[in-house]
Amino acid sequence: MAKTIRVTCAIIHDKGKILVAQRSENMDLPLKWEFPGGKIEADESPEACLKREIKEELNLRIEVKKAFKSNFHSYAGGKEIELIPFLCGYISGHLIVKEHQQIRWIEPENLLILDWADADVPIVNDFMEWFKPNH
Numbered sequence: 001m002a003k004t005i006r007v008t009c010a011i012i013h014d015k016g017k018i019l020v021a022q023r024s025e026n027m028d029l030p031l032k033w034e035f036p037g038g039k040i041e042a043d044e045s046p047e048a049c050l051k052r053e054i055k056e057e058l059n060l061r062i063e064v065k066k067a068f069k070s071n072f073h074s075y076a077g078g079k080e081i082e083l084i085p086f087l088c089g090y091i092s093g094h095l096i097v098k099e100h101q102q103i104r105w106i107e108p109e110n111l112l113i114l115d116w117a118d119a120d121v122p123i124v125n126d127f128m129e130w131f132k133p134n135h
């Protein structure tokens with residue numbers, strides 16, 4: 001059986017908006033929307049992974065605030081991932097889009113409009129459920 005790949009992703013909330021990223025044409029899941037992040041390396045904590053990935057992909061420093069429930073998802077072709085989401089805050093840095101097709105800052109209530117990577121859909125729903133009564 002294939003090994004489950006552990007992937008972190010950041011729900012970055014700043015000034016009332018959420019940062020969302022569209023995967024580029026030459027990534028797998030081309031043009032699907034995701035929360036930025038990436039694979040956890042050996043001996044790395046999920047939080048350290050996320051800070052590293054966000055610095056690498058977007059040139060931003062973030063703080064990791066709250067974990068949400070992770071989602072196990074099997075993609076066609078056999079790849080299985082555990083997607084581990086965290087609510088994050090912006091600390092500093094000038095945004096540079098290095099790998100994605102585009103990024104957008106959107107109102108939380110508009111998150112469901114996007115064409116999400118399949119593994120992200122339960123995470124978006126969980127986040128929305130938490131967000132609504134808290135804001």
Ligand SMILES: Nc1nc2c([nH]c(=O)n2[C@@H]2O[C@H](COP(=O)(O)OP(=O)(O)OP(=O)(O)O)[C@@H](O)[C@H]2O)c(=O)[nH]1
Nearest residue numbers: 007009028029034035036037038039081083117119120
């Ligand atoms: N970063 C990220 N990856 C996601 C999300 N949803 C989702 O299915 N994935 C999948 O998780 C895996 C991690 O991908 P990645 O390409 O961002 O990770 P990485 O930068 O560490 O990997 P690389 O070294 O292969 O480029 C990919 O198979 C990707 O399609 C998401 O919201 N964020």
